[in-house]
Amino acid sequence: MAKIVFDSVTKTFPTKDRKNRRNRSNRQEFTALDGIDLEIEAGEFVVVVGPSGCGKSTLLDLLGGLTRPTSGRILLDGEPVTGPGLDRGIVFQQYALLPWRTALGNIEFGLEATGATRRQRTERAREFLDLVGLTGFEDRHPHELSGGMRQRVAIARSLAYDPDVLLMDEPFAALDAQTRESLQDELRRIWQRTGKTIVFITHGIEEAVYLGQKVAVITSRPGRVKEVVRVDLGDRATGATGEDLRSSTEFARHRHEIWTLLHDEVARARQLEKEEVAV
Ligand code: ADP
Ligand code: MG
Numbered sequence: 001m002a003k004i005v006f007d008s009v010t011k012t013f014p015t016k017d018r019k020n021r022r023n024r025s026n027r028q029e030f031t032a033l034d035g036i037d038l039e040i041e042a043g044e045f046v047v048v049v050g051p052s053g054c055g056k057s058t059l060l061d062l063l064g065g066l067t068r069p070t071s072g073r074i075l076l077d078g079e080p081v082t083g084p085g086l087d088r089g090i091v092f093q094q095y096a097l098l099p100w101r102t103a104l105g106n107i108e109f110g111l112e113a114t115g116a117t118r119r120q121r122t123e124r125a126r127e128f129l130d131l132v133g134l135t136g137f138e139d140r141h142p143h144e145l146s147g148g149m150r151q152r153v154a155i156a157r158s159l160a161y162d163p164d165v166l167l168m169d170e171p172f173a174a175l176d177a178q179t180r181e182s183l184q185d186e187l188r189r190i191w192q193r194t195g196k197t198i199v200f201i202t203h204g205i206e207e208a209v210y211l212g213q214k215v216a217v218i219t220s221r222p223g224r225v226k227e228v229v230r231v232d233l234g235d236r237a238t239g240a241t242g243e244d245l246r247s248s249t250e251f252a253r254h255r256h257e258i259w260t261l262l263h264d265e266v267a268r269a270r271q272l273e274k275e276e277v278a279v
Contacts, residue, residue, distance in 0.1 A: 001078055003042040003197050004063065004165070008035050008072035011058050032058045034222035035072070040214075042164075045191055045198045047212030049205065049258065051269055055223030056201045060169045063199065064090050076165070086113065089158030093170040095150035097142045103129060103153045104138040110157040128156040131190060148179035155187070159194065168200045172207070184210055205262065209233075209254045210246065217261045220269045227261055229254065 012029040032055040040046050050056050061067045062074055065084040074081045076088075097106045107125035116124065129135060132152040142150055151171055158166060172180040188211065191198055202208055208215045212231050219226045233250050245251060 002039040002075075003044070003077065004038075004040040004199070005075040006036045006038040006059075006063075006072070007075065008037060009059075009062065009069045009074060010034055010036070010071045011055070011062060011067070012070045031222040033062075034224050036223070036225055038216055038225055038228070040197060040199065042197055043195050044213055045188075045200070045211060046214045046216060047200045047202060047208040048216045048218060049202055049208040049262070050218030050223065051220050051262065052203055053269075054218045054220035056203075056218060057169055059218075059223070060090075060167050060199065060201050063165075064088055064167050086161055087163050088165045088167055089161065089163035091151070091154050091158050091166070091168045091171045093173050095142065095147070095154050097150055097153055097157075099142050102139050102141055103134060103145065103149075106142070106153055107157045107160050110161055114161050124160055125156075128160040129153075131159070131193075132156045132186065146179070147175050148183060151175065151183065152186075155190070159190070159196070163196070165197045165199065168198065170201055170203065173202070173204075180207070187211065205255055205258050206246070208258060209251055215254075215258060217258060221272055229258060229261075 010031065011033040012031050015028045015030045036059065048056055048059060058067070062069055063076075063081065065081045065088070068082075098109060101109060104122070104125050107128055108121045111121040111124060126135075126138065129138060132155055134149060134152055134156070137145065137149065140149075142153070145153065154171070172183050175183065184207065187198075187200075190196075200211055202211075209231055215229045215231055217226045217229065218224065231254050233245055233248065233254075
């Protein structure tokens with residue numbers, strides 16, 4: 001049985017279109033996601049890639065239990081998702097850290113709902129700060145940390161309460177290229193060490209190819225799964241990381257494949273916009 005199943009998931013939002021507001025019987029809805037089918041196995045690293053506005057965050061919010069599907073269902077270990085839970089950790093693009101707590105305090109905070117004692121919380125928080133390479137920064141407050149460090153704290157906080165699934169919504173998008181690449185390497189290492197199921201959202205093709213075992217390409221308006229691409233970059237265990245891997249022919253081939261799928265989509269979205277303006 002798959003760990004996560006999206007089964008014909010549709011999400012619509014009411015439109016705020018003035019034309020439609022006067023006439024209630026003519027109320028329109030905007031379809032953000034339309035019939036999403038996607039299966040994710042336990043321990044898999046799946047990347048969801050698509051143009052801006054195609055419904056990636058909507059999809060992740062549904063899986064996080066922050067919103068509910070309009071129709072269809074999402075199963076986690078065979079059970080429908082009905083709300084948020086400690087079985088899923090979420091990392092957002094902006095560091096959602098508490099500014100008045102230290103790095104250690106932010107991670108401890110995530111453990112307060114688990115029933116761990118104060119001492120256990122501190123021990124575990126230290127262990128996870130170490131896992132993300134922040135030993136020595138326990139007592140710094142978020143404003144005393146770089147963007148990359150803050151995002152490391154956010155990742156450590158999400159991992160510390162040991163969720164089965166890590167949900168990440170463009171977590172590295174606000175970082176500079178070098179920091180982003182080193183965090184990508186770190187995330188892959190953490191994934192290999194912890195065996196978590198990871199669902200990672202991005203609009204970056206290179207990031208998708210570098211991180212994903214499977215890359216789900218989402219079309220826009222309405223969002224649908226266009227294709228699921230399996231990425232095989234050979235045996236990473238041989239030590240090829242970073243530059244080596246990114247300059248390999250397999251990497252280039254996958255990047256081109258996904259680029260082509262997305263390029264069609266961006267062109268189609270532009271066309272749709274033009275038609276709308278003309279109406
Ligand atoms: P992405 O994360 O891929 O950029 P989103 O999932 O944020 O896209 O949004 C998909 C579409 O749904 C966008 O057109 C957005 O404007 C719309 N949308 C998202 N959330 C809401 C909401 N709460 N109400 C109305 N429209 C929304
Ligand atoms: Mg988004």
